Amino acid sequence: MCLAIPGKIVAIDHNAAAHLGTVEVAGVRRKVDLGLLEDDMPVAGDWVLIHVGFAMTKISEQDALEQMNLLQMLGEAEQAMQEVHGYGGDENAENSPGTSRVS
Amino acid sequence: MRYVDEFRDPELITKASEEIYRLADPERHYRIMEVCGGHTHAIYRFGLKDILPSNIELIHGPGCPVCVLPMGRIDDGLAVAKDPDVIFTAFGDMMRVPGTQGSPFEHKARGTDVRIVYSPADALQIARKNPEKHVMFFAIGFETTAPSTALTLMRAKAEGIENFTIFCNHVTIIPAIRAILDSPDMRLDAFIGPGHVSTVIGCRPYEWIARNEGKPVVTSGFEPLDLLQSLVMLLRQLRASEAKVENQYKRVVPWEGNRAALKAMAEVFQLRPYFEWRGLGFISQSALKIRDEYAQWDAEQRFPIPGTRVTDPKAAQCGEVLKGVLKPAQCKLFGKECTPEHPIGALMVSSEGSCAAYYNYEHRKAAAMVASISSVA
Numbered sequence: 108m109c110l111a112i113p114g115k116i117v118a119i120d121h122n123a124a125a126h127l128g129t130v131e132v133a134g135v136r137r138k139v140d141l142g143l144l145e146d147d148m149p150v151a152g153d154w155v156l157i158h159v160g161f162a163m164t165k166i167s168e169q170d171a172l173e174q175m176n177l178l179q180m181l182g183e184a185e186q187a188m189q190e191v192h193g194y195g196g197d198e199n200a201e202n203s204p205g206t207s208r209v210s
Numbered sequence: 211m212r213y214v215d216e217f218r219d220p221e222l223i224t225k226a227s228e229e230i231y232r233l234a235d236p237e238r239h240y241r242i243m244e245v246c247g248g249h250t251h252a253i254y255r256f257g258l259k260d261i262l263p264s265n266i267e268l269i270h271g272p273g274c275p276v277c278v279l280p281m282g283r284i285d286d287g288l289a290v291a292k293d294p295d296v297i298f299t300a301f302g303d304m305m306r307v308p309g310t311q312g313s314p315f316e317h318k319a320r321g322t323d324v325r326i327v328y329s330p331a332d333a334l335q336i337a338r339k340n341p342e343k344h345v346m347f348f349a350i351g352f353e354t355t356a357p358s359t360a361l362t363l364m365r366a367k368a369e370g371i372e373n374f375t376i377f378c379n380h381v382t383i384i385p386a387i388r389a390i391l392d393s394p395d396m397r398l399d400a401f402i403g404p405g406h407v408s409t410v411i412g413c414r415p416y417e418w419i420a421r422n423e424g425k426p427v428v429t430s431g432f433e434p435l436d437l438l439q440s441l442v443m444l445l446r447q448l449r450a451s452e453a454k455v456e457n458q459y460k461r462v463v464p465w466e467g468n469r470a471a472l473k474a475m476a477e478v479f480q481l482r483p484y485f486e487w488r489g490l491g492f493i494s495q496s497a498l499k500i501r502d503e504y505a506q507w508d509a510e511q512r513f514p515i516p517g518t519r520v521t522d523p524k525a526a527q528c529g530e531v532l533k534g535v536l537k538p539a540q541c542k543l544f545g546k547e548c549t550p551e552h553p554i555g556a557l558m559v560s561s562e563g564s565c566a567a568y569y570n571y572e573h574r575k576a577a578a579m580v581a582s583i584s585s586v587a
Contacts, residue, residue: 110248110561111354111406113213125365133211140331142361143471154213156409156462159301159351160329161358163409164468166213170461175216178435181225181442185232 111158113166114139116149130157213461217433218256226438227261233445240266242444243534244402245387247274247562248432254571256434266441269534270567272386273404275350276303276560277532278487279379282518284309287348287377290513291322297340299333300348302326306559310520314348330362330376337366337374344373346509349380354406356380356498357471360478363500363507377509378500381485383407384415385496389487391423395535400444402437403429405459410475412467413455420453431459478504488522488556489529528555531564538568545569 114130119141126141128149140161141148147165149155155162234240244250250270253259259268272278288309291298298314305315305326318324323343327333333347349359359376366374383404390396403416408429416427426447430440440458447453457463478501485497500508509515522528526548527541538544538557548554550569557563 111409113211115212140329140358140361143357143468143474145470156406158406159355159358160331161361163354163406163471164462164464167461171213171216174439174458174461175222178222178226178439181222181229182232 111156111163113154114157116151116153116155118151119148128155128162130155130162132157214433217431217435219435223261223434223438226435226442229442230266230438230445231263233442233449234263234266235449236263236265238265240400240445240448241269241398242266242400242402242441243269243271243390243398244430244437245271245273245383246402246404246407247271247277247560247564247567248405249273249402249430249437250564251562251567252432252434252437254567256437257571258434258437261438262441269398270531270537270564271390271401271534272487272489272532273352273383273407274532274557274560274562274564275352275355275379275381276307277528277555277557277563278381278386278489279307279350279556280486280488281309281520281522282486283379284314285311285518285520286515287346287509288314288317288322289516289518290346290377290509291317291324293344294323295343297323297325297336297343297345298348299325299327299336299345301328301350303559303561304348304350306553307556308553308559310518330359331365334362334366334371334374337371341373344375346375346377346513349376349378351380352383352404352407353380353410353475356479357410357468357474360474363478363504364474366507367504372506375507375509375512376500377515378479378498380479380498381487382481382496382498383411385493386487386490387416387419389490389493390533391419391425393533393535396533398425400426400448401428402440402444403427403455405429405431405436405463408457408459408463408467410468410471413457413463413465414467416455420455424453426453427455429455429457429459429463431462477501486519489532523554526554528557531557538565539572541565 114132116128117131118129120127127138128141130139154166306313314324337345428440428443479498481495482497482499484492484494505511530536553559557565
């Protein structure tokens with residue numbers, strides 16, 4: 108059962124013997140068990156990964172952003188190289204197979 | 211939806227796909243296994259194979275806990291449910307899995323009290339609300355799910371709830387990967403490592419795959435960009451003749467795993483000496499059973515379990531598809547005797563089964579293509 112979904116903690120239930128929290132997923136609110144996060148309890152506003160009614164980990168916004176940055180940068184080195192190949196100023200440089208810049 | 215939509219950005223998907231084309235050596239045929247059934251489904255659902263070069267072959271691994279469960283265990287669980295005072299609870303995924311006398315849903319139609327739950331905690335709640343009945347939870351899943359079952363048992367014990375048992379079919383992922391690598395008919399170059407199992411066990415348990423077997427492993431998320439980025443990372447390693455474990459799913463997978471989850475599992479479970487897996491045979495130390503301290507909540511100790519051993523129907527090739535030796539469409543029964551409506555094996559019904567993934571996503575595409583060609587002719 109791999110299915111696990113991100114949800115935002117909107118409330119923590121301090122009364123229950125079990126650690127419970129209310130998460131919001133796509134506008135729907137449900138109680139989830141936070142017992143697996145007892146070493147590093149989330150607070151309201153944190154995002155967690157939920158699987159079969161239990162929060163498995165906190166979602167790191169920092170890591171998510173870093174990942175997006177890495178993905179954004181894919182292909183940039185290639186594009187830079189293609190750009191430079193296109194410069195015709197140096198007669199001794201090898202010809203690149205027609206990468207003419209069209210803006 | 212946050213933490214979902216960003217990882218489906220079409221522009222970034224194109225970039226990642228282009229990078230994969232750049233990195234893939236046209237002289238090589240890459241065989242990369244995605245272990246997780248959830249990854250298999252994501253690959254088919256998002257049509258990722260369409261944007262990968264044809265020399266990358268994705269091989270579907272055995273990471274589907276419903277699929278690897280032999281039919282006999284279904285029969286055993288349902289044998290307990292025959293008692294009219296027993297409420298049989300399980301995840302929705304289990305409901306259409308065939309036993310020799312029918313699936314749980316078919317038993318429900320014949321009068322057995324069978325109920326779908328989304329969480330073991332829900333099953334415990336049914337027990338609280340029905341003190342005159344006994345609630346048995348048919349627990350399945352890899353290490354992703356076992357900690358939640360463990361915590362539920364700890365709660366049942368703490369509250370002294372007596373009308374509740376677990377029929378434990380939890381299995382562990384590393385022995386399955388070992389069995390795949392030990393298999394003589396399997397040649398693999400790299401692994402897309404499990405995503406959510408890794409939130410519990412971390413990344414260390416895969417280090418032997420890189421160190422001893424020389425295969426790169428990248429633990430991956432489930433969105434299209436996650437899988438594509440994982441393939442980029444794997445191809446970079448393969449190009450550089452490297453083999454190490456990398457974590458693509460950093461936003462959620464901690465390298466050291468979840469200590470509290472592992473602790474809960476150790477408190478409640480111990481390893482069975484061996485367990486039978488569909489397709490992989492008997493594997494030692496590959497499944498969990500409930501410790502004696504929790505014997506009162508162990509269905510196998512509270513009830514007489516027949517211990518049925520059932521072999522799959524002869525014509526069904528579930529085992530080979532599970533191991534990745536055959537693609538779903540290569541099974542002789544695929545799409546004919548075996549469909550989601552009348553499944554022969556669990557791979558066709560589980561939300562993580564590769565036959566179900568193929569049938570629901572690829573099959574229709576092929577059929578639509580055939581239909582469009584014949585309508586023009």
